[in-house]
Amino acid sequence: MSSDILHSGHTPDGGSSPQSKAPPVSKPKFWNDPKKRSLLFQVLLLTALGFVFYTIIQNTLTNLEQRGMTTGFDFLTHEAGFGIAMSLIDYSEASSYGMTFVVGLLNTILIAVLGIIAATILGFILGVARLSDNWLIAKFSALYIEIFRNIPLLLQIFFWYYAVLRTLPTPRQSLEFFGSFLNNRGLIVPAPVPEDGFGLVIIGFFGAIIASWLIARWARKRQELTGQQFPVFLTGIGLIVGVPLLLFLFSGMPLGLDHPELKGFNFKGGITVIPELMALWLALSIYTASFIAETVRAGILAVSHGQTEAATALGMSKAKTLRLIVIPQAMRVVIPPLTSQYLNLTKNSSLATAIGYPDLVNVFAGTTLNQTGQAIEVIAMTMAVYLTLSLLTSYFMNWYNARIQLTER
Numbered sequence: 001m002s003s004d005i006l007h008s009g010h011t012p013d014g015g016s017s018p019q020s021k022a023p024p025v026s027k028p029k030f031w032n033d034p035k036k037r038s039l040l041f042q043v044l045l046l047t048a049l050g051f052v053f054y055t056i057i058q059n060t061l062t063n064l065e066q067r068g069m070t071t072g073f074d075f076l077t078h079e080a081g082f083g084i085a086m087s088l089i090d091y092s093e094a095s096s097y098g099m100t101f102v103v104g105l106l107n108t109i110l111i112a113v114l115g116i117i118a119a120t121i122l123g124f125i126l127g128v129a130r131l132s133d134n135w136l137i138a139k140f141s142a143l144y145i146e147i148f149r150n151i152p153l154l155l156q157i158f159f160w161y162y163a164v165l166r167t168l169p170t171p172r173q174s175l176e177f178f179g180s181f182l183n184n185r186g187l188i189v190p191a192p193v194p195e196d197g198f199g200l201v202i203i204g205f206f207g208a209i210i211a212s213w214l215i216a217r218w219a220r221k222r223q224e225l226t227g228q229q230f231p232v233f234l235t236g237i238g239l240i241v242g243v244p245l246l247l248f249l250f251s252g253m254p255l256g257l258d259h260p261e262l263k264g265f266n267f268k269g270g271i272t273v274i275p276e277l278m279a280l281w282l283a284l285s286i287y288t289a290s291f292i293a294e295t296v297r298a299g300i301l302a303v304s305h306g307q308t309e310a311a312t313a314l315g316m317s318k319a320k321t322l323r324l325i326v327i328p329q330a331m332r333v334v335i336p337p338l339t340s341q342y343l344n345l346t347k348n349s350s351l352a353t354a355i356g357y358p359d360l361v362n363v364f365a366g367t368t369l370n371q372t373g374q375a376i377e378v379i380a381m382t383m384a385v386y387l388t389l390s391l392l393t394s395y396f397m398n399w400y401n402a403r404i405q406l407t408e409r
């Protein structure tokens with residue numbers, strides 16, 4: 001009986017023994033609680049940073065007031081009073097400073113997009129070519145990469161602008177080919193002039209793109225279920241090229257051409273691609289392609305050799321093995337460093353001011369800043385543009401990278 005009482009932890013009168021009571025848990029002191037301590041440190045850090053920024057802003061405003069300089073964005077509505085060599089939208093000297101910002105922004109986006117497209121295509125070709133079994137092709141690719149990635153980009157821009165394009169003949173002695181003219185003032189090509197009915201061709205072009213995307217999704221599901229492949233690439237090219245072409249022909253070719261003509265000392269009509277754009281595009285594309293090529297080569301080498309051996313055992317050609325087996329797996333390694341190269345190309349486009357290409361830095365952070373004196377506003381807007389472009393590029397590439405990554409079930 002007594003042993004049962006001892007084991008049950010109860011006294012004969014129905015109470016519980018003192019030994020069965022758990023000792024009260026004491027709460028840790030404030031300094032011994034990691035969560036509260038970390039929260040305190042974060043509050044102190046934010047307070048200190050806020051004080052630093054407040055001090056900087058107050059000092060800046062005080063200095064501006066002492067020098068009689070005003071702040072604000074009212075200057076964007078004032079007349080600019082200067083011309084711009086190249087504009088994708090209607091612009092004149094009577095336009096506002098806000099329009100100079102838009103013109104510079106569009107020119108920056110244009111050179112960034114053109115450079116990314118050209119550098120990606122050239123970089124992938126060189127990256128694959130460097131691993132070619134052909135000795136001449138592999139060595140040529142390696143020589144290209146070692147030369148262009150080790151020469152400063154600014155020097156390459158100067159080379160294409162001053163040593164190549166500026167040495168071309170004058171407009172009267174222009175090099176003519178297929179109705180286009182090349183001289184030291186740029187490349188002048190016929191300008192397309194849409195006529196009635198051309199809107200149907202544009203609708204057909206975008207419709208073909210949507211149809212190609214739907215076919216690609218259907219072909220992927222079909223291959224997963226049956227293992228049968230479908231020529232998605234050739235079908236997509238056929239749709240995107242064939243549908244607009246057929247609509248263009250059946251609608252009576254509603255597109256005219258404004259041919260350039262030499263009048264006086266320059267050409268009138270057509271579209272002029274200024275030499276600054278050509279030099280910057282060539283330099284950015286060739287320079288960045290050398291880095292992309294090494295990224296592609298590293299991605300291909302990261303794919304297990306057993307994958308290519310298995311493809312060879314199945315009787316697949318080298319071209320199909322590269323396109324269907326190696327490249328899709330290599331992209332998982334290529335995408336992250338490729339994102340960095342795209343960001344570098346976009347930011348390197350600011351070197352355009354060295355040769356006078358009217359990008360955002362040259363037009364807005366240069367001429368507009370000098371005329372208005374609104375340094376804080378102009379520099380802040382310029383920085384915000386490059387930050388936004390970089391974040392958008394990173395977001396898109398991260399989204400694509402997440403899509404192609406292997407997911408475990």
